[in-house]
Amino acid sequence: MVKKLLLLLLFSFTLLFGNEEGGEEFVKKEYHPKTLVELVASFWETTGIKAIIDVNDDEVAIDPAGEEKKLGAFESSVGRIIMIGIVFLLFYLAIAKGFEPLLLIPIAFGGLLANIPLAHMTGPDGMLGIIYNMGIANEFFPLLIFMGVGAMTDFGPLLANPKTALLGGAAQFGIFGSLIGAVALGFDLQDASAISIIGGADGPTSIFIANKLAPDMLGAIAVAAYSYMALVPVIQPPIMKALTTEEERKIKMGVQRHVHKMEKLLFPLIVLLLSILILPESTPLIGAFAFGNFVKESGVVERLSNTMQNALINIVTIFLGLGVGSKLAADKFLVLESLGIMIIGLIAFGIGTAAGVLMAKLMNKFSKEPINPLIGAAGVSAVPMAARVVSKVGAEARPGNILLMHAMGPNVAGVIGSAVAAGVLLSIFK
Amino acid sequence: MVKKLLLLLLFSFTLLFGNEEGGEEFVKKEYHPKTLVELVASFWETTGIKAIIDVNDDEVAIDPAGEEKKLGAFESSVGRIIMIGIVFLLFYLAIAKGFEPLLLIPIAFGGLLANIPLAHMTGPDGMLGIIYNMGIANEFFPLLIFMGVGAMTDFGPLLANPKTALLGGAAQFGIFGSLIGAVALGFDLQDASAISIIGGADGPTSIFIANKLAPDMLGAIAVAAYSYMALVPVIQPPIMKALTTEEERKIKMGVQRHVHKMEKLLFPLIVLLLSILILPESTPLIGAFAFGNFVKESGVVERLSNTMQNALINIVTIFLGLGVGSKLAADKFLVLESLGIMIIGLIAFGIGTAAGVLMAKLMNKFSKEPINPLIGAAGVSAVPMAARVVSKVGAEARPGNILLMHAMGPNVAGVIGSAVAAGVLLSIFK
Amino acid sequence: MVKKLLLLLLFSFTLLFGNEEGGEEFVKKEYHPKTLVELVASFWETTGIKAIIDVNDDEVAIDPAGEEKKLGAFESSVGRIIMIGIVFLLFYLAIAKGFEPLLLIPIAFGGLLANIPLAHMTGPDGMLGIIYNMGIANEFFPLLIFMGVGAMTDFGPLLANPKTALLGGAAQFGIFGSLIGAVALGFDLQDASAISIIGGADGPTSIFIANKLAPDMLGAIAVAAYSYMALVPVIQPPIMKALTTEEERKIKMGVQRHVHKMEKLLFPLIVLLLSILILPESTPLIGAFAFGNFVKESGVVERLSNTMQNALINIVTIFLGLGVGSKLAADKFLVLESLGIMIIGLIAFGIGTAAGVLMAKLMNKFSKEPINPLIGAAGVSAVPMAARVVSKVGAEARPGNILLMHAMGPNVAGVIGSAVAAGVLLSIFK
Amino acid sequence: MEEVNLIFEATKFAILGMGTVFIFLLIMVYVLNIQAKIVGKFFPDKKKEEPTKQIKDDKKIVAVITGAIMAYKRGN
Amino acid sequence: MEEVNLIFEATKFAILGMGTVFIFLLIMVYVLNIQAKIVGKFFPDKKKEEPTKQIKDDKKIVAVITGAIMAYKRGN
Amino acid sequence: MEEVNLIFEATKFAILGMGTVFIFLLIMVYVLNIQAKIVGKFFPDKKKEEPTKQIKDDKKIVAVITGAIMAYKRGN
Numbered sequence A, B, C: 001m002v003k004k005l006l007l008l009l010l011f012s013f014t015l016l017f018g019n020e021e022g023g024e025e026f027v028k029k030e031y032h033p034k035t036l037v038e039l040v041a042s043f044w045e046t047t048g049i050k051a052i053i054d055v056n057d058d059e060v061a062i063d064p065a066g067e068e069k070k071l072g073a074f075e076s077s078v079g080r081i082i083m084i085g086i087v088f089l090l091f092y093l094a095i096a097k098g099f100e101p102l103l104l105i106p107i108a109f110g111g112l113l114a115n116i117p118l119a120h121m122t123g124p125d126g127m128l129g130i131i132y133n134m135g136i137a138n139e140f141f142p143l144l145i146f147m148g149v150g151a152m153t154d155f156g157p158l159l160a161n162p163k164t165a166l167l168g169g170a171a172q173f174g175i176f177g178s179l180i181g182a183v184a185l186g187f188d189l190q191d192a193s194a195i196s197i198i199g200g201a202d203g204p205t206s207i208f209i210a211n212k213l214a215p216d217m218l219g220a221i222a223v224a225a226y227s228y229m230a231l232v233p234v235i236q237p238p239i240m241k242a243l244t245t246e247e248e249r250k251i252k253m254g255v256q257r258h259v260h261k262m263e264k265l266l267f268p269l270i271v272l273l274l275s276i277l278i279l280p281e282s283t284p285l286i287g288a289f290a291f292g293n294f295v296k297e298s299g300v301v302e303r304l305s306n307t308m309q310n311a312l313i314n315i316v317t318i319f320l321g322l323g324v325g326s327k328l329a330a331d332k333f334l335v336l337e338s339l340g341i342m343i344i345g346l347i348a349f350g351i352g353t354a355a356g357v358l359m360a361k362l363m364n365k366f367s368k369e370p371i372n373p374l375i376g377a378a379g380v381s382a383v384p385m386a387a388r389v390v391s392k393v394g395a396e397a398r399p400g401n402i403l404l405m406h407a408m409g410p411n412v413a414g415v416i417g418s419a420v421a422a423g424v425l426l427s428i429f430k
Numbered sequence D, E, F: 001m002e003e004v005n006l007i008f009e010a011t012k013f014a015i016l017g018m019g020t021v022f023i024f025l026l027i028m029v030y031v032l033n034i035q036a037k038i039v040g041k042f043f044p045d046k047k048k049e050e051p052t053k054q055i056k057d058d059k060k061i062v063a064v065i066t067g068a069i070m071a072y073k074r075g076n
Ligand code: NA
Pocket: A199, A200, A201, A202, A379, A380, A381, A382, A414, A415, A416, A417, A418
């Protein structure tokens, strides 16, 4: 028996010294006999109650890169409780209010897991850390989401009336307005740029940029982006009504022309070629988006298109949410910056909406066909919710006036506009 | 032509010296002309027949971490043939007898591939090794499975009658009884702990723990866990009948109360918060499980819930099975330990079943509403098979007495109980 | 405010020095104020128009392994435009002509993305590079595709008439004929071997082998393989008609015998055991294929089989295509070799078809039951298109003569034959 | 490290382990009972859905056809 | 690095950014308008599908049944 | 390394390769023929299913409807 134990020990040693390359480094710790009281006492040391009651300054947080950081007394006690409160608020918003639940539920749950004391789930060997390193640190997951969104998007309304794309451009004032605001609040230029993309109202774009320019603020930026996208029906209508007259809101728009299959097929290629020529920096985002859309519009690879729109985007959404949620750990999220980010995000949405509406008013003045200024608000993207809000506000002014398809043009153009704006910011800090 | 060949050679050199960082290190070996006879002879050296007939001591096995291990004559010949026999037995059990085929088929096939001479499929560049490093070495796949199982589990029956959860606790005597047994058989404390989790009758939990405490025995532990889970309808009924009287088995249980949606929604959060407070060590398992269940019960992200229950869990099941199967290589599996593991697993199931039934008898004595002691057997988990077995044995005693939903309470509580027990063992060896 | 900025700076430094292990290395570059003109000028430097108009010799390409390579003036300008032309040709063939769109669309789009200047999408941090390192560099994706193909393949027709498997052997003359041809064209033996597998008419096998023997030619080989597989209905009929008489093409074949479920279940195991005994080198390919087929034929794990045939194979197809497409970068593809590869691929298909038909003529002479020589052409594999072409040519000669199921035997045997041939070539260069 | 010692150690593990399992589950049972009361008070059940079952079944038939159409469209 | 400076910098970013966004979208609008004309010329719409709608609907019913059968087979 | 040499080498590869392919397939054909006989002996076909085809078709209709319901439920 002793011999066998020795052999086992030896075998463990072999394992120990041989596994340098693999993911797994197996070390069997020596076990020292303990009395039952000692055992219970050492167990008590590992409980979460102990960690919360008896705060000490020794606790460390490990990030996905394996970097250890000493936690302060606040971060390891009250901070965590506040974060769990925020997580429950997000659950409430997602479930009871229907605010972007597809992402807010995984993000919030990831935040819950990230705030568990002693479990180190955000470390390189923890579930959240593994996910983070798999697809957030390298920006792979946001691109896959963008590919799926591309496969779900119908650019028909935009192609039917291309000039509405300019409304999707005007709404990007939300990005650059909030950039100036963020700098005024004290953020440096790079952080301010990362934050300002919230105004683009595209989750994957925000995550992609935050990761490149300010990864430490990823959690707050993603939460702000998705929260405000969810708040579109609350934020936009008052601004839309304040900037338009009753008469303008009643404007009827003509029936859209039929768009040929070939136009839809070529569209993603045109956008991609333009972005190659003008802004190669935006091509990862626009490339992934165009690929998804091209696969869909080709019409010959239905099974790939379906997979992008379902199994693949769903799997990636689960992982993206959990991975982003790992940045809701108290020590990352409970900083003054997060408050600033939330405020700037709100301003960005307001500016974007206003700029879109004002641009639409301008275009209505010079256009042969009438343009209802409301559709400018859809330019912020937040596809397709902003377009639905436009349609609702339009129908309030004149029942039966269906603006939905007209609003979809600026709406999808807003996605492209934000990707271009993102590319410009990236090229500046390259 | 010569110049071109030189250029090609040069290019190959560039590739050779440049690829240090990537997964691929491409080296073109120099080729020396051979006669046809030499060619056939050197081909003969690479055949499997040669490897089996002409056993030499030079063969090495490579594990997923890249560690080479010299194989003995037994391991590289008869050992492999025995393993292939075991694989075919598992195929037979899975296909003809319907024993947990979802995992036993991929595990057994992985075992078949792992025992192929010269192919090194378990090495870091082989299919099984790639899979192992992707999600077994870091315990990611078992957690994803647990997430999917969470999304499939309905805790309604447990919530209708919470005290039946205690039966899921009693069944964990199976774990700790077999821990003592394993130590008695000569395993050290850490190995014994890894083995004893088989008694928890949860595949992912067993794999998760085995990987942390005794990765070299992962194959045998996983095979034992799934085999015995499959054998539940054979192992449990005699024990259940021996410990109960005919009268007890005939006990009718009342109709379960209606459970409110809100209770189901809060349940995964309550369990997670409890595990955070009492046992942070169990939070990866319980966290993944609670996330899956919460996503399901939220009712607002049906597409994520469906993906967890279908595409994602199926993909991970295929990979988990193949990866675990890689540990059925003769040199890993054909050790005396495996026999011990099999015996202990059987004992564990027996103890767990018995403890559950006895606890139920005790509760029946003190409870206002009658409790049929059979439902205690479902506490071992093995969801939902153990609950079905309870229902069947109950119906044998009194036709028409449907215990299924009453047994589901202890059944799902058994999953939580095992995760808690697993957390305790992990905290000891931390 | 200044203090806060300093703190932020400090925090960035911490991040900078701590992240050595993770995927992410975050460095905040110092920003120097610029005038608007300078800003526009530096932006102009990052545009694609500039990169194309003002070609300089400084541009580098980064491969997935992180290796930098200086691009020549041709590769970074005209070369890219030519490649984009080729990509559009592939789009045209895939969409308008229906040529293997499932792979040609992702491959071509990957090629488009790979040729974007300055975006470095094929580098280790770019989308294509991430995908390449994830599953192409280690040959994981082709194996998963093979697994899915195995789960889709019905070996019933082969089992009904096993000797038709020999036709799938004869067609491998296409591989070895083109091997000799490639050597004659000036390729070295190893490159020639990689190229010759195109003649096997199996995409995953070609990619698997190209990756092992000549990764720098992967793009051209994959494109050639899938293009010619798509061209089967154009290439094969004239050869089939030239080598057979009208009478031969009119030969009727008897009704196939019923194949027992058990034969189908054992078949993948038999093929795998044979490949273990004769050719362990082919076991990754045949093992993955056999696993998929066994899972399907077991009949007890429908959900795994469905996942292999749908979600999993679709996801992997998207990634495989994009990853292979990354090898269509101008500097990799626009070499004289690619032209040679295209020519040899065409010859290989011709030889394979001819050899299959001639072998079938021979077998017809000696067989008791009549064998229509056309079915030999299906031996090249290209499942199931080659079998459909056989059936069509047969029906032209004698309307109502349905050869489809008879052609499926050689067709699926061709997959095995190519995997064996691939194994032989691998064993030579091991 | 003698054998008897190890069994003794394992027994201590068992006591700690079963103790923790039961404490965990007892607290859980207690919390769930409280939750049931609170939820029962604040979210009374709406049981009036029963009579509309007939209509629901008709809807189901429509839904089945819709589902099949969708399945067909998806498949093509 | 004074604060005013930073806001000035950010404003320059905004000018560059909005400029690029509008240039991009203006070129896109222009190209799409040209494309619409070219496509309209080379791929005239086939609008004669309307009258065959009745037949298509009948086909749809067959397709639904086929789809359901396929779904069933796949599911088993 | 002269050119002729390489072609000669490639030819030897071809002989080895085609030889292996044919040996592999010949053994496979042989084993499959044996298997067919053994399976035929131990697992005789149950051919009495034919007359029940009518019933099976009826079942199929039920199954189609069930399948569609399931598809619908899954989709929602
Ligand atoms: Na936007």
